[in-house]
Amino acid sequence: MNKLDTALVTAALKDAGFGLTNSAEEADVVLINTCSVRQHAEEKVFSHLGHLKHIKESRPELVVGVIGCMAQRLGAELLEHEAVDIACGPAQIPQITKLVKKALKTKEKSLAVTREIRKTNPKNDALEKFESLYSRADKRIPNQAFVRVMRGCNNFCTYCIVPFVRGPEVSRRPADIIEQVKKLAGDGVKQITLLGQRVNAYKYKNGDKTYCLADLLSMAGEVDGVEWIRFVTSYPSEEFFDEILQAMANLPKVCNYLHLPAQSGSDKILKAMNRNYTTGQYLNLLDRARAIVPGIAIAGDFIVGFPGETEEDFQATVELVKKAKYKNCFIFKYSPRPGTTANKRLNDNVPQEVKKNRNIELLAVQEKISDELSKKFQDKTVIVLVEGLSKKPHLNTKEGENQLQLVGRTASDWIVVFNGQENLAGRFTKVKITKTTPLTLFGELC
Numbered sequence: 378m379n380k381l382d383t384a385l386v387t388a389a390l391k392d393a394g395f396g397l398t399n400s401a402e403e404a405d406v407v408l409i410n411t412c413s414v415r416q417h418a419e420e421k422v423f424s425h426l427g428h429l430k431h432i433k434e435s436r437p438e439l440v441v442g443v444i445g446c447m448a449q450r451l452g453a454e455l456l457e458h459e460a461v462d463i464a465c466g467p468a469q470i471p472q473i474t475k476l477v478k479k480a481l482k483t484k485e486k487s488l489a490v491t492r493e494i495r496k497t498n499p500k501n502d503a504l505e506k507f508e509s510l511y512s513r514a515d516k517r518i519p520n521q522a523f524v525r526v527m528r529g530c531n532n533f534c535t536y537c538i539v540p541f542v543r544g545p546e547v548s549r550r551p552a553d554i555i556e557q558v559k560k561l562a563g564d565g566v567k568q569i570t571l572l573g574q575r576v577n578a579y580k581y582k583n584g585d586k587t588y589c590l591a592d593l594l595s596m597a598g599e600v601d602g603v604e605w606i607r608f609v610t611s612y613p614s615e616e617f618f619d620e621i622l623q624a625m626a627n628l629p630k631v632c633n634y635l636h637l638p639a640q641s642g643s644d645k646i647l648k649a650m651n652r653n654y655t656t657g658q659y660l661n662l663l664d665r666a667r668a669i670v671p672g673i674a675i676a677g678d679f680i681v682g683f684p685g686e687t688e689e690d691f692q693a694t695v696e697l698v699k700k701a702k703y704k705n706c707f708i709f710k711y712s713p714r715p716g717t718t719a720n721k722r723l724n725d726n727v728p729q730e731v732k733k734n735r736n737i738e739l740l741a742v743q744e745k746i747s748d749e750l751s752k753k754f755q756d757k758t759v760i761v762l763v764e765g766l767s768k769k770p771h772l773n774t775k776e777g778e779n780q781l782q783l784v785g786r787t788a789s790d791w792i793v794v795f796n797g798q799e800n801l802a803g804r805f806t807k808v809k810i811t812k813t814t815p816l817t818l819f820g821e822l823c
């Protein structure tokens with residue numbers, strides 16, 4: 378969601394005559410797009426702001442804006458920070474150009490957040506316009522783009538800040554979504570990722586017809602130029618589950634990848650999290666996904682150290698991870714978020730040290746599974762959509778060889794690193810896998 382918002386804001390500012398620069402030292406305006414999901418993410422923002430305050434001491438004309446969920450959450454409190462000129466929530470990004478220009482001209486501080494976001498009209502026309510106007514291929518990840526299908530969330534998992542900062546759940550009009558997909562395809566985009574906090578809950582009623590995500594996948598699949606379609610994130614409920622998996626099985630452009638966060642393997646903790654499913658029901662969904670889409674890759678999310686999580690509860694999570702056989706897992710230590718039910722009603726009683734150890738233990742369990750799954754790719758040839766240069770050098774490039782390391786992903790989201798020329802970025806290519814590690818496949822261009 379944040380990557381998409383960043384791309385939209387960047388496009389809007391470019392149209393207004395601004396250009397991107399690589400360092401804060403050179404910039405006239407620095408915007409930080411922020412996440413409030415965990416405290417750690419917010420702490421990183423404050424550390425950046427500390428650095429920017431330092432730059433502003435010698436260059437007071439520098440304009441600093443904080444956009445996104447942290448701006449919505451903290452509002453005026455953020456403006457009290459010496460470095461901050463603009464606080465702009467996720468629903469206010471259509472105003473960004475106006476806010477930046479005003480700050481450059483007047484040096485006055487501006488607050489643009491939605492008061493009582495849960496009570497706002499969910500059909501936000503300004504956002505709709507902004508989204509369609511500035512949705513375009515983002516050169517930073519060539520030929521790939523995100524398309525939002527829904528905003529907000531109504532689920533209120535007890536640990537989660539999202540419903541409070543992104544507002545009520547609303548599904549966008551199918552026609553607007555497909556229009557956007559067509560526009561992006563016209564820009565050369567080959568991979569579209571449909572976004573929603575609970576993307577499988579997408580529902581849009583138009584006359585007698587109710588559109589679900591499977592309909593969007595099928596309509597997007599008909600757009601020429603689009604080759605791969607993904608969607609994130611799915612919620613483990615019955616909502617259109619089989620229909621979506623059927624679409625994945627039947628539509629060649631829909632990638633065989635499902636991100637289905639479980640959060641915990643303990644039914645007691647799932648209940649306290651307000652997740653509305655049991656471990657048994659969750660495993661049943663995985664069985665069905667694997668029956669409908671053979672070879673599907675599944676990724677999970679877990680929170681360790683939720684209030685009241687005993688060693689027994691945690692071991693139930695370990696068991697679930699062993700049974701689920703995820704391709705990979707994102708594991709987080711519980712972070713209390715102001716305003717959420719868990720924070721108001723439950724005691725954050727799992728010591729930091731225990732959270733850390735559970736995180737390490739769960740990662741190790743998953744690493745073994747990922748390792749076994751990745752080994753199956755040894756000597757196989759895979760199709761990869763190339764993202765660009767690999768950030769960290771993985772392979773020992775032979776001396777004198779003018780080869781660069783590229784990174785890409787397979788349709789089932791495996792990361793592949795190989796030597797090749799930079800002009801392959803944004804293109805599909807075949808790679809033969811020569812070495813595997815739990816999270817990365819290494820190979821050679823075919």
Ligand code: 5AD
Nearest residue numbers: 536537638678679680709710711712
């Ligand atoms: N603490 C830790 N992790 C969290 N997540 C969401 N809220 C919290 C929190 N308060 C995790 C969940 C979610 C992912 C995006 O972040 O696992 O799926």
Ligand code: SF4
Nearest residue numbers: 530532533534537539
């Ligand atoms: Fe947060 Fe739960 Fe909504 Fe996901 S489904 S965004 S975890 S409240």
